[in-house]
Amino acid sequence: xxxxxxxxxxxxxxxxxxxxxxxxxxxxxxxxxxxxxxxxxxxxxxxxxxxxxxxxxxxxxxxxxxxxxxxxxxxxxxxxxxxxxxxxxxxxxxxxxxxxxxxxxxxxxxxxxxxxxxxxxxxxxxxxxxxxxxxxxxxxxxxxxxxxxxxxxxxxxxxxxxxxxxxxxxxxxxxxxxxxxxxxxxxxxxxxxxxxxxxxxxxxxxxx
Amino acid sequence: xxxxxxxxxxxxxxxxxxxxxxxxxxxxxxxxxxxxxxxxxxxxxxxxxxxxxxxxxxxxxxxxxxxxxxxxxxxxxxxxxxxxxxxxxxxxxxxxxxxxxxxxxxxxxxxxxxxxxxxxxxxxxxxxxxxxxxxxxxxxxxxxxxxxxxxxxxxxxxxxxxxxxxxxxxxxxxxxxxxxxxxxxxxxxxxxxxxxxxxxxxxxxxxx
DNA sequence: TAGATTGTTAATCGATTAACAATC
DNA sequence: TAGATTGTTAATCGATTAACAATC
Numbered sequence: 001x002x003x004x005x006x007x008x009x010x011x012x013x014x015x016x017x018x019x020x021x022x023x024x025x026x027x028x029x030x031x032x033x034x035x036x037x038x039x040x041x042x043x044x045x046x047x048x049x050x051x052x053x054x055x056x057x058x059x060x061x062x063x064x065x066x067x068x069x070x071x072x073x074x075x076x077x078x079x080x081x082x083x084x085x086x087x088x089x090x091x092x093x094x095x096x097x098x099x100x101x102x103x104x105x106x107x108x109x110x111x112x113x114x115x116x117x118x119x120x121x122x123x124x125x126x127x128x129x130x131x132x133x134x135x136x137x138x139x140x141x142x143x144x145x146x147x148x149x150x151x152x153x154x155x156x157x158x159x160x161x162x163x164x165x166x167x168x169x170x171x172x173x174x175x176x177x178x179x180x181x182x183x184x185x186x187x188x189x190x191x192x193x194x195x196x197x198x199x200x201x202x203x204x205x206x207x208x
Numbered sequence: 209x210x211x212x213x214x215x216x217x218x219x220x221x222x223x224x225x226x227x228x229x230x231x232x233x234x235x236x237x238x239x240x241x242x243x244x245x246x247x248x249x250x251x252x253x254x255x256x257x258x259x260x261x262x263x264x265x266x267x268x269x270x271x272x273x274x275x276x277x278x279x280x281x282x283x284x285x286x287x288x289x290x291x292x293x294x295x296x297x298x299x300x301x302x303x304x305x306x307x308x309x310x311x312x313x314x315x316x317x318x319x320x321x322x323x324x325x326x327x328x329x330x331x332x333x334x335x336x337x338x339x340x341x342x343x344x345x346x347x348x349x350x351x352x353x354x355x356x357x358x359x360x361x362x363x364x365x366x367x368x369x370x371x372x373x374x375x376x377x378x379x380x381x382x383x384x385x386x387x388x389x390x391x392x393x394x395x396x397x398x399x400x401x402x403x404x405x406x407x408x409x410x411x412x413x414x415x416x
Numbered sequence: 417t418a419g420a421t422t423g424t425t426a427a428t429c430g431a432t433t434a435a436c437a438a439t440c
Numbered sequence: 441t442a443g444a445t446t447g448t449t450a451a452t453c454g455a456t457t458a459a460c461a462a463t464c
Binding site for chain 2: 011012014015016019020040041042078079080084092093094096097098100101103104107108109147148172174178180188190192196197198199200202204
């Protein structure tokens with residue numbers, strides 16, 4: 001796959017395309033044009049064609065794209081064509097809810113480790129996992145070659161824990177705490193904070 | 209507050225500024241320059257000055273911004289200077305975890321309603337709330353004049369439920385399901401899907 | 417063949433950055 | 441006063457869109 005530099009804003013859209021294509025496949029469709037796909041995703045045909053052109057030529061003039069083939073290609077590009085082991089750090093309400101979340105299994109994600117520092121939580125079972133103590137976190141992550149982690153712990157502990165994770169070989173962190181993490185820039189970080197998203201929407205709400 | 213049209217990308221950054229300023233206030237700081245704030249947020253001084261200029265003049269040449277004053281102004285702009293009642297729809301693991309989340313209380317958000325359609329969940333207590341049946345959802349939301357909702361239910365039910373919410377006067381929806389919602393464009397929607405964020409990061413992960 | 421749709425180039429649009437006069 | 445930093449304008453940069461030759 002010859003890949004020139006791809007803007008991050010393009011990479012961000014690929015999972016959306018993939019998800020929509022999977023949905024279309026489930027509906028029994030076989031072929032889709034850039035415009036039909038764009039309508040479903042909420043973008044333009046030109047943008048989809050441009051985005052895909054960073055990675056190769058996947059369509060046929062006159063007929064569009066084979067859904068099955070395009071799914072396969074996008075999975076390769078995003079490296080979703082394998083199972084990634086992911087560790088959840090923090091076994092509070094949110095950490096346990098995510099560990100139990102059914103939506104990961106079919107989409108390339110295997111939650112395989114769950115940690116907490118609360119002795120009252122260590123040892124309990126969540127789904128098929130047993131909560132482990134953070135003391136063994138670095139070792140466990142190295143042993144299992146885990147590359148991604150989800151942070152669901154109190155924000156006071158977020159930075160220190162993230163540092164340990166990076167030291168243990170974690171390359172991507174999905175941060176559910178309100179803390180802004182300072183990490184080497186080769187580490188991928190995504191931040192989820194429902195408060196920030198709700199506040200953005202408040203701007204657009206009518207008075208009373 | 210004279211407000212020309214403000215690009216959404218600017219509005220999206222305001223909650224970040226607000227959060228960082230609050231953090232600085234907690235650290236005992238009183239004044240900040242655009243560059244000092246930018247360093248903490250991870251942007252540039254020019255961008256912060258430009259963004260703020262859409263709403264007015266809040267700084268002083270030579271000294272920068274009063275943190276306290278700027279927090280006050282941003283809260284007004286975002287309408288975070290009041291408490292917004294929010295309904296959680298779906299009392300599964302994630303819905304209960306969000307209802308219990310401590311981070312909402314001090315940041316302008318009051319989770320005041322929690323719904324489910326499972327008779328086994330209706331009536332149980334989560335924090336100080338009792339799970340109500342979705343049958344009364346439209347009425348309850350209208351009675352309490354709730355304008356924002358958080359969707360944490362199976363994706364099959366997401367669209368139909370969102371339609372009911374909009375009918376009941378909901379103006380902003382934070383969607384935790386993988387479903388893409390089709391709603392009138394005056395309705396604000398934010399989508400949180402950890403799978404999409406993890407997949408984006410997979411692109412950047414090294415092979416093995 | 418005629419119609420449809422791709423991949424790509426050039427044109428447009430919008431966002432970020434640089435620069436600096438104004439001024440605290 | 442001298443130094444610092446704002447608010448704003450103009451220049452740059454990057455992303456989106458329009459258009460169309462190529463071709464299935």
